[in-house]
Amino acid sequence: MYLKAVKINSNQAVLEDYPFSLPIIKNLLHSNQPLPFSKPITFLAGENGSGKSTLLEGIALALGMNPEGGTKNFNFSTYDSHSELHEHLTLVRQGVLPKTMFFLRAESYYNLASAVQDLALDAFYGNRTLHELSHGEGVLSIVTNRFTNNGLYLLDEPESGLSVSRQMTLLKEIITLSQQNCQFIIATHSPVLLAATQATVYQIKQGTLQTVNYHETDAYQDMKLFIDDPERMLYYLLDD
Structure with a gap:
């Protein structure tokens, strides 16, 4: 593992303000324990607003990544919305540096695609401008063309814009890369991606x-309930 753990420390943070007001950030801080990454794939799962993307963003910025995504060499900025969490993180590293790092987040994919085009980097992303592809196609193009072995990759809801079958394609790519000395930390809602082997959830x-x-994840259990009996679920959903 290139990144073995991360620990949150106060460092004079205003604990009543965001992101320290988030229960998960507050609890990790008060536990005074590092969050370990012991397997090639680590998932952060949870409901919207639970703090998983905030935590992932903080790790990415602490690693020197651009808040809106890309490699460490990307420095574009469309809207400054990231939190100060990265300033209060201590990273525990293995000592071996990854050959490459990439931060891919769904909410700023369009901005990333524009930066790739402006920098004339299309050759590294499938020889097609990402703006000519759908969101889902673009995500897969980045993973299949830009992600290589010995890499550290942070993905924030990469399933956004992907059909179920394309999520399976992404799952295959992630597992294959994880077997080539790659480490992934992924925030997701996808019950497809969460099925990855050799993963901590x-x-x-x-x-x-x-x-x-x-099978204990809410994403899996909720989807199973719906798929097993959609009529019954719709009855409860629509029952006033």
Whole structure:
């Protein structure tokens, strides 16, 4: 593992302000324990607003990545919305540097695609401008063309814009790369991606971080409930 753990420290942070007001950030800080990354793939799962993307963003920035995505060499900025969490993180590294790093986040994919085009880097992303592709096609193009072995990759909801079958394609790419000395830290809602082997799943629930297996994740259980009996689920959803 290139990144073995991360620890949150106060360093004179205003604990009542965002992001320290988030229950998960507050609990990680007060636990005074590092969050370990012991497997090639680590998932951060949880509901919208649980703090998983904020935590992933903080790790990315602490690694020197651009807040809106890309490699360490990207420095474009469209809107400054990132938190100060990265200033209060201590990274525990293995000592071996990854050959490459990349931060891919769904919410700023368009901005990343524009930066790739402006910098004339299309040759490294499939020889087509990412703006000519759908969001989902563009994400897969980045992973298949830009991600190589011996890399550290942070992905924030990469399933956005992908059909179920394309999520399976992405899952295959992630597993294959993880077997080529790559490390992934992924924030996701996808029950498809969460099925990855050799993965640690941290689920954020009620402000706490729990290590769970695949079948214990809310994403899997909620999807299974719906798929097993959609008519019954619709009945409950629409029952006033």
